[in-house]
Amino acid sequence: MITILFFAHLQEAIGKERIQLNCAPLAVKQLKNHLESEYNIDLQHVMVAVNEEYASESELIHPGDTVAFIPPVSGG
């Protein structure tokens, strides 16, 4: 099982702060594609963090990982 966190406009679009997903190890890119079609959202400019570190599209996600979708940040 992986935990997926959403923030800012993504959280509002999906209506949830977090979801949990049972799946085999998969690449960040695959998870993005899955969520884009599942929730009808655009993740093109959204960064991904796996266990609180930014991850590339090809990085593998394993059971137990926490994946966060990070829209362009606007702190400061």
Add this chain to the structure above:
Amino acid sequence: MITILFFAHLQEAIGKERIQLNCAPLAVKQLKNHLESEYNIDLQHVMVAVNEEYASESELIHPGDTVAFIPPVSGG
């Protein structure tokens, strides 16, 4: 009469914060020369303010003016 103010090491060298001098109008340069010989001090790198504005060596000092000798500053 003019009032003359001394600061920092000049104040210590002369032993006074201020002196008053009766004199005809004179240039900053002349006053510097007078004080250098009178008190045996070096005013070469010392700026002069007349009535709280920096003054050139040729500026005239008139009775009633306040003249301040300003060693290289070290605020901040």
Add this chain to the structure above:
Amino acid sequence: MNSQRFTITKEPISIEEVVKKVIRPEAGAVTTFIGTVREFTNGKRTLFLQYEAYVSMAEKKLAEIGEEIARKWPDAKVAITHRIGKLDISDIAVVIAVSTPHRKDAYEANQYAIERIKQIVPIWKKEHWENGEEWVGNQLETKAYPTGKPEEEDLQ
């Protein structure tokens, strides 16, 4: 106030508290950057802002900025506090304090910190106007990161 040097808080930020974390006998210069909520942006009047963060990761990323600065300016000491929640006009959103032995480094390292915050720290703000609200993206809006993360080189 949290004694951590890199922290996210829901409370108003005390500038003095952040500065205290970096003052030390060997440093003669401290610079701070204080980001406040501006009333007008591109002619549009903001009523208030809502800041949200991925708190645990944001604190890690702030500390990472501290490490980047330690590599670039070995004598610098940095503390950063960012506030989240509802902020009114002129409220303080972020305080960055940098101490160094000499002042030029304190300005440069401080400016580096705010630029990096705007690139890599997972914090978002939602602007609330009289007639609407919107989550603010980065200023380029379309910035894509080929490696999936913003690099130090992305700093303009």
Add this chain to the structure above:
Amino acid sequence: MNSQRFTITKEPISIEEVVKKVIRPEAGAVTTFIGTVREFTNGKRTLFLQYEAYVSMAEKKLAEIGEEIARKWPDAKVAITHRIGKLDISDIAVVIAVSTPHRKDAYEANQYAIERIKQIVPIWKKEHWENGEEWVGNQLETKAYPTGKPEEEDLQ
């Protein structure tokens, strides 16, 4: 604390008080420079410092720096407080706060202010070490001003 934006004081300086003088709805960025007493200078250990000022003229010159900044950065608002008297290690000698709508100007104008203070404001410090004391001159020691005053161009 004096409500004047350019002031010399014998009391400890509150950073928050100086910052408050420049915070305003149209400015989103405030930078501060905080000058503290450093323990070691050129390997020599300072015990404490004594600051002295030609107070009335110093406040005028601080205000003049504010006017120079207003000409160079028309959107900037500046406040400067300098302390005099006996200061211990890590005590705050000066606080410069600059607010601007955009942050780059706030850094530049702030740095300009501290450079100008070190050139034109009649304030002197005396260093006290374990084995002596000395009034500190400017860093060049031999700087001569042909016009009898330091010009804006003298800024490095």
